[in-house]
Amino acid sequence: MKSKFLTASMIAAALAAGFAAAPAMAQPGPYTIYAPGAPRQVQTPGIDNAQQAVSNRIQEGLQSGRITPSEARDLYRRDRDIQNREAAYKSDGRVTPQERQQLRADMANLSAEVERAIANNRNVPVAQQGGRLGAIDSQEFAISQRIDEGVRTHRLSLQEAGRLQQREQAIERREAAYRADGIVTQQERRQLRAELTDLRNEVERLINPRG
Structure with a gap:
């Protein structure tokens, strides 16, 4: 139980860090140079860190037998969908506050789904799943x-x-x-x-x- 809340706190902290950093990244520094016609490289470190934390949590659940391979596959697919949406948001060289909020909400929902899957399953060896x-x-x-x-x-x-x-x-x-x-x-x-x-x-x- 302690691990569950610790992981959730880490994901929440990662998302909060991304929110705090968003205004600073909205305006490029005076020495930032972009190639003509090239989209600006937008960074979303808080969201990226949250994605990595969720991915690690899925792997932990799989290794412990609390998440089945089919559940893990579906969860990874949802994670990939969020990555695709993030890439689409970045394609024009910026991520709006509304888009960042949507990504944070998507990651929070996915994190909650991972924790529900872990909590709902008995500890069954992967070989028996x-x-x-x-x-x-x-x-x-x-x-x-x-x-x-x-x-x-x-x-x-x-x-x-x-x-x-x-x-x-x-x-x-x-x-x-x-x-x-x-x-x-x-x-x-x-x-x-x-x-x-x-x-x-x-x-x-x-x-x-x-x-």
Whole structure:
């Protein structure tokens, strides 16, 4: 319980720091030079720190067995959506106070959702989560986490991440269809594993392009 409140306090502090820094960053310093026609590089350190804190909390929940791989995948996807919205706000070279407030609210809601997921689940070993398709769920989560990491480190563009996410969602829909009758055949499992392997390889190819 202490860890939960400590993490929540850290996220709140990060968001507050971003709010305090916003006015100072709204006006570039007198020696700031921008290339002609290039968008200004807007910084949102408080929001970025809060995103990292939430990402770490999801990972902690997964490792402790309090968050399942499928839950972690969905939470990371929401985090990625917030990153996409943040990038869209920054695209014109500025982030308005209203946009900063929206991002802070989005992060606060996501943080609360993470804590609810952790509080609502029993401490179940990851290997036992997800039923008979636990390994496939874990593979899906690992791919989602890798995409999120690629966006966060700017090694994946938003367009690339969006395309990868569409493939990821298509595999999830196929998996749901396979589960619908309560039986997932060996052939269906092989199909899911093959598609996930192809997707993972594509993610790695984009993140680590060969020279």
